[in-house]
Amino acid sequence: MDAALADRLRADLHAARYTVDRLRSLWGDAADAALARGDRVPARRALAQAEAEPAALLARLFLLGEPLDDDALQSAFPTLLPDGARRLGLIDAHGAALLDVRPYSAVDASGTADWFVVSDLGETALGRALPAEHVLGVGGASLTLAGLIPTSEVGTVLDLGTGCGVQSLHAARHGERVIATDLSARALELAALTVHVNGVRSVELRHGDLFAPLAGERVDRIVSNPPFVITPRREGVPLYEYRDGGRVGDAIVEEVVRGAADHLTPGGTAHLLGNWEYREGLGGDGLARVRRWISEAGLDGWVIERERQSPEQYAATWIRDGGTRVGTPEYDALCAAWLDDFAERGVTAVGFGYIALRRPLDEDAPRLLRTEVLSSPLGSAASGLGDHLLAGFAAHDWMASRDDVALAGEKVLLAPDVTEERHYWPGDEAPTVIRLRQGAGFAREIDADPALAGFVGACDGELTVGQLAAALADLLEVDEGALREQLLPQVRELLLCGVLLPASR
Template identity: 70%
Template sequence: MLEASRDRLVGALRADLAAADYTVDAVRRLWGDEADAALLRADRVVARRALRTAPRSPLATLARAFLLADPVDSNALAEALPSLGLGGARELGIAGPHAEGAWRALLDLRPYSAIDATGAVSWWIVSDLGELATGGALDAGHVLGVGGASTTLSSLIPTSPGRRVLDLGTGCGIQSLHAFRHAGAIVATDISRRALELAALTLRLNGIPLGAEGVDLRLGDLFAPVAGERFDRIVSNPPFVITPRRAGVPLYEYRDGGRVGDGIVEEVVRGVVEHLEPGGTAHLLGNWEYRDAMGGDGLARVRRWVEEAGLDAWIIERERQSPAQYAETWIRDGGTRVGSPEFEALAEEWLADFEARGVTGVGFGYMVLRRPSDPAAPRLVRTERLLEELGSTPTGIGDHLMAGFAAHDAIARLDDVALAGLRLRVAPDITEERHQWPGADGPTVIRLRQGGGFARSIDADAALAGLVGASDGELSVAQLIGALAQLLEIDEAALADDLLPRVRELVLTGYLTLDV
């Protein structure tokens, strides 16, 4: 009876949010792009001013209550939630009385939209109130809403179907929503009971059933709730933030996994192999330490974890921070203001911990890991630093990286003769730029740009640009090299030795595709 009653309340809330058009686009139209941008900087002033002159409406009331975390007139909130009612809002725990005639939000309830290869989605996400609403440091058990890491991870999820998916450390449930679009069944775990409660509310609010027919929520640390089980796909934004194990340093459940340094990332990387079906993949965020004498390069350390676990991997480092930058980022993330005595005390502890352990920097990025279907097949363990190319998280990078694995599988066993026999096509998102000095006979710079994936950009010489431009599936690579050798008056064998390794790289990174 209690579950049925709660389902009725959630259904009433869903109906009210839909009737109010409580969506990302509608809210943006309500107060304008400038207010939307200001809120990303934790500035509510522009949005508040816009709402002063906006007509009273359910949308305006919901935005004021749940996005700005301001008290609202109780009658206005009742009008905005006619099916749920104030009593239902209190019973669900989303809002409660604040002062005479006023109510305020008890949870963060916001619209969310995204686009992937299968189309656009519009959902509502429930999480704990952030520091903008609380006005101070977060509680240790805080359940985080959607942020930059969430959107990055969601872009890593491929759109190919998955039979069983594991959402490891689900938090508010955002990744389960994304994964459910392409999965038959999902198991979502978290060490936080409160996180599972809010994830359940998020999922129900968006019409996703709980249990075996939808998302099976389980309590426990990392892989403990799924001991002995295997999945086609694992998705995780583990609590990887490196936190000093020192007195007075707060430990937040949503970001701290209870291990020293980057130990939790290593544990997840080494652990996924036991929970993946052959050919299954894991899509993860994480960070890794750079160490002075003992550990060396951060990406090399991750590579060692992967190779010792027997996995294929594609690992991207998109950012690197100094110890001071890293400490500031995460102290501020907890709601402590830069320059305050509390901030300075925490920064001292953070930097002392890094110094004691020889940490000189921290890399952040993402990885796709694969359990090989054939242990005897050639392995792919690739690490890349794409610090400059990525101004923001690209969309569809999960599908892009899976295409890279498929390309590797297709050509890894081919020697140069077999590779030269392939008929390749230039990918449709590739463009070419040419720059030359006025009066020069030819270009001084030829640049090939990728429109999708990681938007890579490579400099090419005339031979490589000619081969890519002529790759239309009609002639083999060997035939193209022969024609280019004659055109450029270059020894054909020497040109093949130069171009074939670069052709392998272009196939792997999606510039050239196999003609199938």
């Protein structure tokens, strides 16, 4: 990458106010939504009215796939100039885009960030299936992982499989230094341009397979949307570098989990997306397999399965993702290859979800090893999941140092995002269902009996857990010991999930 040219591109993108908000104000919400579905027509029509605007020209070039003439290129790149844009590999000799350069905006605990992301042209702009060496732009999975990255300040972050570099932008917001790796040399070139045009100088790019570029080094945080897509190793099946890390089945996810143990500093955490196979026979349960990888690696882990697909659904998802249409002979051949591979290896389903790992500070401390299925929609809560999971690890530590007697002596608080919902049979005074709803985190819904609901409602930090249990037993006219025995594990679960918080740490 030519840094001087990249600086000039940066100046032009800023001068044009090439931001998500600016484009939305130019073409409106409906055209914005249409574009997200791959439909360029409404945006094209709206931009016809703002022809001379540099932001509109950049959008026509990079997002709508329109070649620009020399005058328009001159207005779009007043500093870089059309020749600079060609030398930087952004456009061809006819003024058509060779790369996708788009604004990207994100909000986290530190506020809003407006960035630019450089990637390969997508399927809509190319008008054909993606080439094997395609470098992916910001997709749904990228956004999911971005929400899983904690926002606490940290030393060195590893962005494993950086692609277009989007996670490095997020990681650099809270990390002193970022090491971004990829097996694709092309991805590293585009990531270099992405971080440069955003003025981010703390990212070091390294080439190589998984953890190989790290050799013996350790980092404080790992973030990765690894190339986990299970791909049959058969002739004729395209191997997309952006999603396929070259292993069989889900071995790449296992390798990343085990590798994290060798490359995290004590107390360091990893935040990953992944796939896990469910296989026939004993020990084939997908979540139990991930649990085993984590436990054998000596890590703390919290795994959330968001979706489980049958082999048929899985094959269809990833064949379509590569741009092959259902009902074509190519699709049929690929589908058969996927189903044969799953059948031969006894795979009955594939789970997809999030993995948070931590290398314990104290090797002898009780481990957190939690796997669960949580498929309810997250809505706006999704952006702070990384911080939420870290709070879960901290709650685990807090509880691990307190037996039931000590916990009964503690005061706890109800988290401010929790509300309660009650359902009644018409005319009845007693509710048939009491449900606690978490607003943030995983937006959990927890069914509570009157005792738990009464307990949670009284958690204002005035009385200890034990005092509350005693008062409730009195009120409900039940045995105090039995109620305490019921409540203590429930309180531990609610503390871990962030529904209750320790009044003092």
